[in-house]
Amino acid sequence: MSISSAAGRVGRLLESAGRKVVFAESCTGGLVSGTLTKIPGISNYHCGGLIVYRNQTKTAYLGIPKKLLEDPGPVSREVAELMAMGVLDKTPEADIAAAVTGHLGPNAPPKLDGLVFVAVAIRSDRHPRVNVRQLRCKKQDSRVVRQRWVVEQVLEFLGEELAAGAR
Secondary structure (H helix, E strand, O other): OHHHHHHHHHHHHHHHOOEEEEEEEOOOOOHHHHHHHOOOOOOHOEEEEEOOOOOOOOOOOOOHHHHHHOOOOOOOOHHHHHHHHHHOOOOOOOEEEEEEEEOOOOOOOOOOOOOOOOEEEEEEOOOOEEEEEEEEOOOOOOHHHHHHHHHHHHHHHHHHHHHHHOO
């Protein structure tokens, strides 16, 4: 699925479900949110987003504990989950949040090179339900190609979660 078709699907699903989304992005630098804003009328369903590229910003904006950013580190399942829950908590009108954190290079440690975590949190009556997906970019791809692929994957995952919530 292309980025534009994935964004279109998310827009249609948000509209049909009457849901509003918010984003917390690190390695994509706002590209997921920006891609969705290309859809006419999406302002009815898109609340906004935070770009939390640096660790200090993750802590200041979303309350991610410094200790967690040290171990297991910012590129982890735990941080992605807290990013999604944190931005959802700070955006009362949103009922779904997507977060992405990863290391797209260059100069990434081999273990982290191309490693990405995506989390989708859905508000419910009790506690938000959060699903996390781990991705691995192709080593030979450039940073730009990696970012585009990650944006597509985030939108596809968000679409899957929205579709599952409609059932």
